[in-house]
């Protein structure tokens with residue numbers, strides 16, 4: 001049996017055997033190499049060599065497949081969390097918009113709904129992170145805290 | 160619930176964590192806590208281990224501690240590999256941790272005499288090997304067929320072999336295989352089709368002979 005080492009310098013992990021009845025001693029891929037394969041940063045030659053190993057080693061293949069499943073679920077969760085975050089941030093804006101739209105349909109409550117829309121709109125403006133940061137920047141500037149102002153402004157810029 | 164909500168670029172975060180900056184580390188933990196927790200749950204489920212929320216939380220904390228103390232982040236060469244790397248480390252840690260725990264439990268709860276008492280339960284070989292669907296002849300035939308397929312799979316080019324193994328052995332969908340192998344779905348579909356044809360042809364030739 002020819003011993004084939006994939007990334008021998010970094011891949012010492014465990015022995016594996018896939019072929020029935022024959023003990024195949026193969027050095028498995030390390031955490032780093034596997035993550036580089038999944039991350040798609042390997043050169044085509046390195047990729048081929050990793051795929052050669054994966055096509056024969058069920059253990060490493062299972063690892064790749066499991067990581068793919070977890071990351072896929074995680075990205076779906078990220079989208080859901082982003083959506084939840086957006087809804088939470090813009091709760092008052094949505095309320096204001098709905099009140100404004102309904103004010104045209106429910107003519108009996110026109111002024112009440114319009115006032116509600118204006119109040120919710122104002123709440124959204126003062127609650128938003130941008131306004132909060134700008135208020136903090138203004139207060140820090142008024143106090144003469146130059147360092148604090150710069151830090152707040154840099155945070156504001158990176159957002 | 161957090162999903163990688165870093166306020167600084169990941170590259171910067173990694174650098175600061177490597178410099179052992181406490182603030183950056185806290186942010187790292189907050190950003191990847193959910194991924195680690197998800198990986199631990201997934202691994203435990205695949206190992207058929209039922210763990211309560213507190214146990215999972217403990218394992219998650221141990222994983223972060225392990226990464227911090229052993230300076231494991233040095234192994235991450237590129238930020239695009241970070242999430243995959245975290246999942247792999249979490250999988251490996253969880254399985255090692257539970258294997259150790261199981262070994263300790265067996266050592267603590269069973270004495271040598273206890274194993275001897277198992278002789279009292281008598282089960283015949285027939286009962287142990289009983290199979291309602293397959294008789295011995297069927298099993299030999301199936302085993303031979305499996306070996307034939309195995310041999311034909313080994314003869315395939317690497318890409319075809321990997322695609323067919325993901326698809327037929329591991330039950331992965333073509334879309335997932337395409338994502339893993341970084342290929343278009345049409346290419347994966349062709350690889351699988353060609354591999355199946357080659358295997359079919361190879362087996363047919365052997366049976367005909």
Ligand SMILES: [Zn+2]
Nearest residue numbers: 028029057060
């Ligand atoms: Zn392997």
